[in-house]
Amino acid sequence: MNKLQILKNIKSYILISFIVSLCMVSCVGDRMKGSGWATPFVEGNNVYIGTIEGELISIDIMTAKENWRASSLDSEFLPKSIYSKPFLFDGKIFIGTPAGKLLGFNMNSGLDEVSLQDIEQRVLLAEEQIGPVIVGNILSFMDNYIAIPSSDGQLSLFQYEQNEMFEPICSFKSNDSLWAKPVWDKDNQQLIFGSMDGNLYSINKDCDLNWKFVTSSSIVSSPVLDGDKIIFGTLNRSFYSVDLLNGLLNWHFNDSKGWFWAEPVLDSGIIYASNLDGNIYAIRSNSGQIMWIYKTENPIISSPVIIDDFLIFISKQGELQVIHKDTKRKLGSCNINQKVYSSIESYENKIFIQVSDGSLRAYTIKKNGNPDELWNRPFFTGENDKRNNEDWDPVC
Amino acid sequence: MEIFSDIWNVIFIRPMVNSLILLYILLGQNFGLSIISFTVLIRVLMFPLSIRQTKQMKGMAGMQPKIKQIQEKYKGNKQKISQETMSLYKQQGINPIGCLGPLIIQMPIFIGLYQSLYITLPSNPESLTQLSDSIYGFIPLINQAVPIDAKFLWLNLGSIVKSSDIYTQIGLPILVGASTFLMQKTTATPAMDDRQKSTNRMMLWFMPILLAWFTLSFPSGLALYWLISNVIGTLIQLVITGKIQSLFNLNTNLVKDDSEILIEDNNKSDIHEKEENNESSRNNSKNNRRSNRHRSGRVKRKQRRSRD
Numbered sequence: 060m061n062k063l064q065i066l067k068n069i070k071s072y073i074l075i076s077f078i079v080s081l082c083m084v085s086c087v088g089d090r091m092k093g094s095g096w097a098t099p100f101v102e103g104n105n106v107y108i109g110t111i112e113g114e115l116i117s118i119d120i121m122t123a124k125e126n127w128r129a130s131s132l133d134s135e136f137l138p139k140s141i142y143s144k145p146f147l148f149d150g151k152i153f154i155g156t157p158a159g160k161l162l163g164f165n166m167n168s169g170l171d172e173v174s175l176q177d178i179e180q181r182v183l184l185a186e187e188q189i190g191p192v193i194v195g196n197i198l199s200f201m202d203n204y205i206a207i208p209s210s211d212g213q214l215s216l217f218q219y220e221q222n223e224m225f226e227p228i229c230s231f232k233s234n235d236s237l238w239a240k241p242v243w244d245k246d247n248q249q250l251i252f253g254s255m256d257g258n259l260y261s262i263n264k265d266c267d268l269n270w271k272f273v274t275s276s277s278i279v280s281s282p283v284l285d286g287d288k289i290i291f292g293t294l295n296r297s298f299y300s301v302d303l304l305n306g307l308l309n310w311h312f313n314d315s316k317g318w319f320w321a322e323p324v325l326d327s328g329i330i331y332a333s334n335l336d337g338n339i340y341a342i343r344s345n346s347g348q349i350m351w352i353y354k355t356e357n358p359i360i361s362s363p364v365i366i367d368d369f370l371i372f373i374s375k376q377g378e379l380q381v382i383h384k385d386t387k388r389k390l391g392s393c394n395i396n397q398k399v400y401s402s403i404e405s406y407e408n409k410i411f412i413q414v415s416d417g418s419l420r421a422y423t424i425k426k427n428g429n430p431d432e433l434w435n436r437p438f439f440t441g442e443n444d445k446r447n448n449e450d451w452d453p454v455c
Numbered sequence: 456m457e458i459f460s461d462i463w464n465v466i467f468i469r470p471m472v473n474s475l476i477l478l479y480i481l482l483g484q485n486f487g488l489s490i491i492s493f494t495v496l497i498r499v500l501m502f503p504l505s506i507r508q509t510k511q512m513k514g515m516a517g518m519q520p521k522i523k524q525i526q527e528k529y530k531g532n533k534q535k536i537s538q539e540t541m542s543l544y545k546q547q548g549i550n551p552i553g554c555l556g557p558l559i560i561q562m563p564i565f566i567g568l569y570q571s572l573y574i575t576l577p578s579n580p581e582s583l584t585q586l587s588d589s590i591y592g593f594i595p596l597i598n599q600a601v602p603i604d605a606k607f608l609w610l611n612l613g614s615i616v617k618s619s620d621i622y623t624q625i626g627l628p629i630l631v632g633a634s635t636f637l638m639q640k641t642t643a644t645p646a647m648d649d650r651q652k653s654t655n656r657m658m659l660w661f662m663p664i665l666l667a668w669f670t671l672s673f674p675s676g677l678a679l680y681w682l683i684s685n686v687i688g689t690l691i692q693l694v695i696t697g698k699i700q701s702l703f704n705l706n707t708n709l710v711k712d713d714s715e716i717l718i719e720d721n722n723k724s725d726i727h728e729k730e731e732n733n734e735s736s737r738n739n740s741k742n743n744r745r746s747n748r749h750r751s752g753r754v755k756r757k758q759r760r761s762r763d
Contacts, residue, residue: 140579279580279583295598295599317587318598320587358588
């Protein structure tokens, strides 16, 4: 091949590779796929999980056997992954869907026994077929009320009626998405929630604004009640304690290097907050003083949990760690080696984690703090997922 | 593989994401303007390359008659044609693939921008957590700007074109296709033979249609980048080639056309030859005049002597 021919070929190769890369980047299917965001929910002997495929599955805690699965979808759309944690209400399991709907299922019955239509209850958050995505967890309060945060910035309140239907009461519109779960302050009869518009809002049950606390950054972390204060983290690497009555600042902490994304845990006057800088911060709730910082290598998106004296958390890269909540001494760990966005659900000495490979993992936290596999293999949530029949080596 | 991904992130993704967010903050929290100004910035940075590319292309165009001569001279001997053509390129300082420079540079920018847009305008919470890894912690303003408002005119810059409203679904691919066509038309490489001519003609239509089709799968923000990039690219090309100046009767030309240089060179050499010829003829005539003068002087002197 002569030199000119080679140069002509190089030209064609470059053009072809440009077109191929265009093809590659235009394939966005995977990017729209979910990541197993929803936190599992435990009730009785079953764990309920909203899946990447948009289904709600009931699984037996001890045997890891599927009790039933129900589809939350009635139309083809993307994304279909469920973000919101299932919750129990009037003996039914409810779940908020990415299509802006609230669906209810009989918690004991599988689809084989009761038809979906009979057990289904719907609340449309929009007139369109596809409503705003429900990312934040739904709150049930005052026995017969629910508050649904949605990505259009609206907090919608519904009341449960005698005819077993939710009737809309009112809604409050913030200026950006609501991804955080609201909290109900029973003493002051107010709902408090953070918005991506950077404000923490307090409204009464008629959706009238009581007060708002302005931060300079988005709030994704669900706030936590602490006596007469409310505490929450923001994306501008700050943590706030605000007075519940008037929304005035008690203290402010901004010594972290990353975002406070997950809901913090409060235990005996200490706030345990995970951060995307890879650290766990233990902060005194009355003063905002740092008690200790536990450093890890990878960002932590999920909320930690406390079982006895153990603080348990998992990094985005899938490293599960157990440390002593007072001394921050590492007691045990194991590496799932898969990305984890979901928060941990705990029940007695067991924890449940949804993983981005489409699986639900369950571990027992032993008395010495070491995590141990509860099941002999993960539960893969995809219908007919062949991995459920394969041999599995324990990671813990 | 992870090391390549880290390098890619450090060199392309993080600077792009942070530049886009900084521009977003500076331009009144308008991400559409941020993308447009980012595109202008990229185009300005690539301006010297564009000039070079145009020079190379013009140079190649200017060499066509000589290449044809070579092809006719060595008909049937492909190796000799190639050798001679290459040596001609070398003589004129032209690299036949030099015009692909901007395209090669634009490839990683385009892919990087695609990823950056996905990170900067998250369509789901997972992508937003990814943004946290990409932003520079030492610029506190950036943390405060998150999440980015993706609305620009009627567009949602973060959403995929094919899942947008009908106007976007139809309008954006047409605009991208049309601007790519214009861009192709102004930057078309000069054809050396009939085969290349037909390839050029095919590419002139193929690329715009292909890109219009791909646009459907892009986020609107990326389509906006492509559209603005094409428009600026076409304008730059018109400025470089002097076509825009001729429209406004301006006599400036940023790039001295290589073909013009060649012609000028030829002209110069012709003029030089002519000048040399003229000079020699002038010298000759001077000499002639001188010899004539001498001759007439001698004749006159002879005539005077004979009269005396």
